[in-house]
Amino acid sequence: MATAQMIRTNITTKNSCLYMAFELSNTKWKLVFGDGMKIREKTVSAGDIPAVLDEIEKAKQRFKMDKDIPVYSCFEAGRDGFWLHRVLEETGINNIVVDSASIEVNRRFRRVKSDGVDGRKLLTMLIRYKNGEQKLWSVLHVPGVEDEDMRRLNREVSRLKKERTAHTNRIKSLLVLHGVKMKIRRTFLQDLEEVVLWGGQALPERIRDELKREYERYQLIQKQLLDVEQEKKKVLESDSEPVKKVWILQNLKGIGPVSAWLLIFEFFGWRDFRNVKQVGSASGLTPTPYNSGGSEREQGISKAGNRRIRAVMIEVAWYWLRYQPQSSLSRWFMERFGNGGSRMRRVGIVALARKLLVALWKYIEQGMLPEGALLKNKA
Secondary structure (H helix, E strand, O other): OOOOOOOOOOOOOOOOOEEEEEEEOOOEEEEEEEOOOOEEEEEEEOOOHHHHHHHHHHHHHHOOOOOOOOEEEEEEOOOOOOHHHHHHHHOOOEEEEEOHHHOOOOOOOOOOOOHHHHHHHHHHHHHHHHOOOOOOOOEOOOOOHHHHHHHHHHHHHHHHHHHHHHHHHHHHHHHHOOOOOOOOOOOHHHHHHOOEOOOOOEOOHHHHHHHHHHHHHHHHHHHHHHHHHHHHHHHHOOOOHHHHHHHHHHOEOOOOHHHHHHHHHHHHOOOOOOOHHHHHHHHOOOEEEEEEOOEEEEEEEOOOOOHHHHHHHHHHHHHHHHHOOOOHHHHHHHHHHOOOOHHHHHHHHHHHHHHHHHHHHHHHHHOOOOOOOOEHHHO
16 A cells, blocks of 8 residues: 655745743843744743844844844733833834733643743733734733823822821721720821820820821822922813813813723823723623533623723712713613612612713713713703
């Protein structure tokens, strides 16, 4: 019997592109190169861009590639932010930043994990992504330098308020240790000197000094909060496109300056959404049903998007019910969840937040006022 034989024709070693994956850390970067068949691994010092570019040229030589061949790279979003992405794009490298939570992992009880293993996994997934598997993982939309910088103001305010709360709680806790309760106001230091304990004695020296130092830190945070708020007011005096959107959004009843600022500069101001599905997905307010065989249940929202937007939209949804009761969205909520218990209303408010976010996007981008909604200047 004759043996069938496969004959390979048009054999070539010329590759169409070079793939590169970064595994970033604080001290060193692991670089994993590939051409679809072979793999080359190298380590450079963290932040050493010239060394990275040199390794790219060496990888092209190792894989016998042309010098002008395109390079595709990726790395996980993390502590390093987006500066590396901008550097790579400036040097002509096609880079993507990947949401680390969307990277598939082995579901065995124990799995090997190291920089080399993670780098090779990223490289494999990058090749699959560039060859058509667009839903393989979540690729982040990288903001511009100015857009990213504008987000700092609101995030700093949020962090300062948390620190202020921590100092307030600490002061009250120290006072309660000696059975003292007092308000933290401008005359706190003067009031502290007049504190008398249950037995008539003065507050002990060490605890009094600690309270004074704690209050000094509290005052510093108060000053910084005022400075940041003044900076936000200066920004709102400009006539930039995002600021115009803030005023448009703020003109709706139920939406205040804080919510409008956050929605624009964290979400709508720099994102180019193409449809309502992208709006819901980027906020993490999309449902996640579990339907397998005869098992059907709802697992809640995905929480895969911007957590700040989810938090503010839940608040805005409650305010919307209060200040926009005649709108179609409010009527929909009351018909569907109004007669239910507290748990049913909490579930319904998440659905309302998602619908309202989509309605606000249409209002900002297309000028479509939510049905039945009222404007502040026309109330």
